[in-house]
Amino acid sequence: MELYSGAKIRGFVHLYIGEEAVAVGVNQALREEDAVVSTYREHGHALARGVSADAVMAEMYGRATGCSRGRGGSMHLFDATHRFYGGNAIVAGGLPLAAGLALADRMRGSTRVTCCFFGDGAFAEGEFHETANLAALWRLPLLLVCENNLYAMGTSLAREHAQTNLAMRAASYGMPAWTVDGMDVLAVEAAALRAAESVRAGNGPHFLEAQTYRFRAHSMYDPDRYRAKSEIEEWKGRDPLKGLAELMRSEGQLDDRVMEELDKEVLAEIDQSVQRAEKAPLEPVSDLLRFVTSETGGAA
Amino acid sequence: MSTRKAPTGTSRPTTYREALREGLREALLQDERVFLMGEDVGRYGGCFGVSLGLLEEFGPDRIRDTPLSESGFVGAGIGAALGGMRPVVEIMTVNFSLLALDQILNNAATLLHMSGGQLSVPVVIRMTTGAGRQLGAQHSHSLEGWYAHIPGIRVLAPATVDDARHMLAAALADPDPVLLFEHGSLYNAEGSLDATVDAVDLDTAAVRRPGTDVSVITYGGSLPKAMAAAETLAGEGISAEVVDLRTLRPLDDATVMASVGRTHRAVIVDEAWRSGSLAAEISSRITEQAFYELDAPVQRVCSAEVPIPYARQLEEAALPQPATIVDAVRRAVS
Secondary structure (H helix, E strand, O other): OHHHHOOOOOOOOOOOOOOHHHHHHHHHHOOOOOEEEOOOOOHHHHHHHOOOHHHHHHHHOOEOOOOOOOOOOOOOOOEHHHOEOOOOOOOOOHHHHHHHHHHHHHHOOOOOOEEEEEEOOHHHOHHHHHHHHHHHHOOOOEEEEEEEOOEEOOEEHHHHOOOOOHHHHHHOOOOOEEEEEOOOHHHHHHHHHHHHHHHHOOOOOEEEEEEOOOOOOOOOOOOOOOOOHHHHHHHHOOOHHHHHHHHHHHOOOOOHHHHHHHHHHHHHHHHHHHHHHHHOOEOOHHHOOOOOOOOOOOOO | OOOOOOOOOOEEEEEHHHHHHHHHHHHHHHOOOEEEEEOOOOOOOOOOOOOOOHHHHHOOOOEEEOOOOHHHHHHHHHHHHHOOOEEEEEEEEHHHHHHHHHHHHHHHOOHHHHOOOOOOOOOEEEEEEOOOOOOOHHHOOOOHHHHOOOOOOEEEOOOOHHHHHHHHHHHHHOOOOEEEEEEHHHOOOEEEEEOOOOOOOOOOOEEEEOOOOEEEEEOHHHHHHHHHHHHHHHHOOOOEEEEEOOEEEOOOHHHHHHHHHHHOOEEEEEEEEOOOOHHHHHHHHHHHHHHHHOOOOOEEEEEOOOOOOOOHHHHHHHOOOHHHHHHHHHHHHO
16 A cells, blocks of 8 residues: 555555455365466455465566556456466456356366456346356356455445345355355355365355455545445454454463564565566567467468 | 359359358368367357368368367467468357457567567367347347457458358468357358359459449448448439458458449448447548548448347347438438
């Protein structure tokens, strides 16, 4: 956020602060060979998937070392080696893609899972419903994870949905659908694991609604006038990071010294990725037209 | 990409529809990653009969009927391509493809660039285009020029049985998304399929009829009309060269400019609306690249600026016809 204010990072940036338990919990339940399709609020998903902080930071700086070589920016992080398929700025646009990835696996008899993250806003788009229908009809190995953070930009769930029980609506397509506390990483992991295993076992798509909240505005341009301060403070009281730390302390798995070290480690990693991004080369303007079509040629 | 073999005279009559089906069948036989999906492609046999019989031969896994959800199944085709398959997606008509425009433009055409070269999308999307069958505005438009506007995709318009037979294989060999526009009025058209041709080159336009007085530049469903016009003009002593673009993106400027360099006059026939059309683009390129070769202003024959009407006489009047092409050529050579 400071880098954005300092004009080091530009464009739309959608912070994930407050929703971390969802990305971490779900990715804990996934395997290396699985695929992840994400949205424009995907920094958390990318990092939890294993994409390096260096590659993410450099991309936000628009550098050649960025995970999308400066073509994507904050909203379009990609990493083929981690099967991380973005990074989609069109709400619900990633859902059909995820169904297709799952279809490819299903047609080849693979047991891989494709996981698609999207928000409550995407639930109002036709593409969610087209995908849910297709995935259930064809029993695709797809894990649909709806991050319900209660707001589609500035529009609250109740103002955009005639029926706000999302899991019930997903279940109407004939797929198992569960709701989980998206502020509790252990609960998310347990639910995601159960869902992913069932998907892997060939039981078709599963839907998981994680009830969560973003502590920051929709994007860096959002004045956030549509939410009561008290509501934000109330949710901050359920901070997933603090919640996990408290639980671990109470069970004797964490103390002040370890916590301090962890904080230091995280800050050092961020600091290092910022420094590396600052020093990284720019993608040359002479390469502007690269990657519009493949460079391997059209030979079979 | 393989080159065209010299014809040896072995040829057989085939319809455009059958040629497309042969191309599909060959692709399905040759590569297990290839599958066809779309509305009514299976049990129904394709709404234009292109995939008739393929379900029986290849089964429902590879000849896959989809719900009426263009965005969903076109997006799934793109995802399956990302996942290593070689999907051929059929959309009934170009008008319906607008429901999938988000997936085609924002994903298929864009993912390779946005991902810095990591994710190529080898999907082929087939659809019908064009008017002439009294189907009314929502089944009759020619919007391939809109798609030709988009970087990152290849746009094909087979006009002959040879192209209908072989373009699919070339499209599937392309690592990037390819859109194939089949003109609805061509499905029943019979042609002589050259048995010695086993591949087509997607990078070059074809001179279908050599001439010396004027270049008639066209593609797809307008090609037979341009050929008929050229025949009429030959009777009047005007020698028209007919250029079939075949690939609408990327355009083969070299063939077009070479033709204009020979004839010094150009008439562009494009069934889309004139404003902001592919015809406008080609005219502009001729002005940019071959202005001093021109002996007359470039002429354009396009559809009337009206949603294509149902009534036969209105529809006919809205579309380019051999007679209107003849008139435009006369204006160019006068």
